[in-house]
Amino acid sequence: MQDQGNTFVSFRNVRKTYDGETLVVKDLNLDIQKGEFLTLLGPSGSGKTTCLMMLAGFEYPTDGEIWLDGQLLNRIPPHKRDIGMVFQNYALFPHLTVGQNLEYPLKVRKMPPDERAARVKRALEMVHMEKLGKRMPGQLSGGQQQRVALARALVFNPKLVLMDEPLGALDKQLREHMQIELKALHESLGLTFVYVTHDQGEALTMSDRVAVFDQGVIQQLDRVDSLYESPRNLFVANFIGDSNRVEGTVVSRDGNYCELRIADGTTVRALNVAGLNVGSHATGVIRPERLSIGRQSEQQRNVINSETLGMIYFGDHVRLRCRCPGETECFVKVPLGQDGAAHVQPGNRIALSFHEDHLRVFN
Numbered sequence: 001m002q003d004q005g006n007t008f009v010s011f012r013n014v015r016k017t018y019d020g021e022t023l024v025v026k027d028l029n030l031d032i033q034k035g036e037f038l039t040l041l042g043p044s045g046s047g048k049t050t051c052l053m054m055l056a057g058f059e060y061p062t063d064g065e066i067w068l069d070g071q072l073l074n075r076i077p078p079h080k081r082d083i084g085m086v087f088q089n090y091a092l093f094p095h096l097t098v099g100q101n102l103e104y105p106l107k108v109r110k111m112p113p114d115e116r117a118a119r120v121k122r123a124l125e126m127v128h129m130e131k132l133g134k135r136m137p138g139q140l141s142g143g144q145q146q147r148v149a150l151a152r153a154l155v156f157n158p159k160l161v162l163m164d165e166p167l168g169a170l171d172k173q174l175r176e177h178m179q180i181e182l183k184a185l186h187e188s189l190g191l192t193f194v195y196v197t198h199d200q201g202e203a204l205t206m207s208d209r210v211a212v213f214d215q216g217v218i219q220q221l222d223r224v225d226s227l228y229e230s231p232r233n234l235f236v237a238n239f240i241g242d243s244n245r246v247e248g249t250v251v252s253r254d255g256n257y258c259e260l261r262i263a264d265g266t267t268v269r270a271l272n273v274a275g276l277n278v279g280s281h282a283t284g285v286i287r288p289e290r291l292s293i294g295r296q297s298e299q300q301r302n303v304i305n306s307e308t309l310g311m312i313y314f315g316d317h318v319r320l321r322c323r324c325p326g327e328t329e330c331f332v333k334v335p336l337g338q339d340g341a342a343h344v345q346p347g348n349r350i351a352l353s354f355h356e357d358h359l360r361v362f363n
Contacts, residue, residue: 084153
């Protein structure tokens with residue numbers, strides 16, 4: 001039996017294959033805490049949705065165990081798992097009103113009419129749809145349909161709520177608004193949410209923790225700030241947020257740091273995340289906002305000489321596009337109004353400086 005404590009969901013050595021050869025999910029071990037908002041994030045085919053479907057009961061693991069609140073789920077059918085599910089396509093019944101859609105899972109559970117009515121009313125209030133209970137799904141906007149789908153997942157007070165790309169069909173502004181609403185709803189209800197998306201901005205906005213998937217393996221499971229500031233490998237560094245890359249060779253080591261010689265012969269000091277030895281080829285990764293233009297001090301002695309290629313306006317900041325040694329391009333994020341970028345013209349030679357902790361070296 002699984003170790004209890006505050007662990008609510010456990011994947012134990014879970015593997016999944018559809019053809020008996022290729023593993024879509026490889027030896028997955030994952031603990032989800034009660035009341036947290038956990039996001040499974042990764043590109044298409046990374047295994048994140050398969051994990052969600054196994055937890056929901058629409059797929060069964062090839063090997064391993066899945067536990068929910070002390071109960072082994074492996075062969076329990078979906079309707080007996082006490083889990084609410086929200087799909088990207090909403091999956092609403094088009095011939096039933098909003099209220100009837102919400103009532104359906106309560107009827108399946110054979111709840112008496114008075115309790116059904118009270119729960120439907122409460123669920124509609126949760127998603128601010130109390131006046132639209134008699135409308136048909138076809139009379140609602142995409143955002144309203146998404147709220148109904150969420151209310152239907154919550155109406156029977158499930159132990160766990162699963163969401164598979166639920167905001168993918170919405171436009172950008174509405175999607176961002178719904179992200180805030182979902183996070184607020186999660187905090188007010190105290191339920192455990194497991195959310196699947198390929199949108200890293202969405203994951204960072206809403207989650208307590210994020211599991212980054214690639215090729216059926218969790219590459220990193222962490223709080224959102226740690227995931228962004230301290231990626232553990234090159235895949236996570238490139239997949240989460242924007243990053244610049246510089247290639248080079250490790251020429252010396254000093255504890256957790258190393259000296260990296262780049263294409264023009266310049267040597268810079270960096271955080272040796274991968275523990276590379278002298279002589280190793282390495283890739284340094286740094287965020288665009290961690291680069292400064294033409295600033296050099298004793299604390300920031302690391303400088304990469306570059307040539308400016310142009311500037312892109314983003315409203316609250318500009319991004320300076322540069323060519324670095326080795327013909328690699330990089331971006332520098334400069335807040336609007338900050339001195340340094342305003343007078344830079346294409347073709348200018350500039351020095352990009354940074355702190356050694358912000359250039360992370362991987363193999």
